[in-house]
Amino acid sequence: MKIMAVSDRVMENIYVSNLREKFRDIDLLIGCGDLPFYYLEFLVSALDAPMVYVRGNHDGGVQYTTDGRRLTGVQGGQNIHGRVVMVNDLIVAGLEGSMRYRPYAELMYTETEMIGQVARMMPTFLWNQRRYGRALDILVAHSPPWRIHDGRDIAHTGFKIFRTLLTYLKPKYLLHGHMHIYRQDTVRVTQFAQTTVMNVYPFLVFSF
Secondary structure, eight states, rough: OOOEEOSOEEEEEEEEHHHHHHSSSOEEEEEESOOHHHHHHHHHHHTOOOEEEOOTTTOOEEETTTTTOOOSSSEEEEEEBTOOOEEETTTEEEEEEEEEOOOOTTTOOOOOHHHHHHHHHHHHHHHHHHHHSSSEEEEEESSSSSSSSSSGGGEEEEEEHHHHHHHHHHHOOEEOOOSOOOSOOOOOOOEEEEEEEOSSSEEEEOOO
């Protein structure tokens, strides 16, 4: 299965009319946050593939298109924050947002708040383990795990609970955005336990 994951930056070489000629066999689209909904809708339409996504810390509020449409989500896509879904025979879960760096701001979480988000998903993970023999295939997040691809400022610090999830649930991949890459030598793929952690900024195509 071929997957295209995107985050944080609209790419001119992706937002083109002949996209399907450039990427012919995309089976699943994944959005890791901080992208306009119109851009994600374009990918769904152009590549005729299902999409799951989470919102980033800058995705709050209503978005408007140039023709005046009011967007509160991605038409043709599933917002999977706090959810565990089956898509194309893969078990996929999502966790939005970043570490809280402004009090009461939307799409930001303290470590304790993110633990609460994860706790609500645990019964589904346990059910999947019992029914399918695996709890999770792909974790989709905006932020990275703590000390894997993250920064040292509070806004870009990763979540420790993500490392716990990877240790016990053993998904094949964790995909995240949030951390912009400006240097070619920046590490964007790291193996942690049995999970490959990938920073998909600004887009990444890979096979499951």
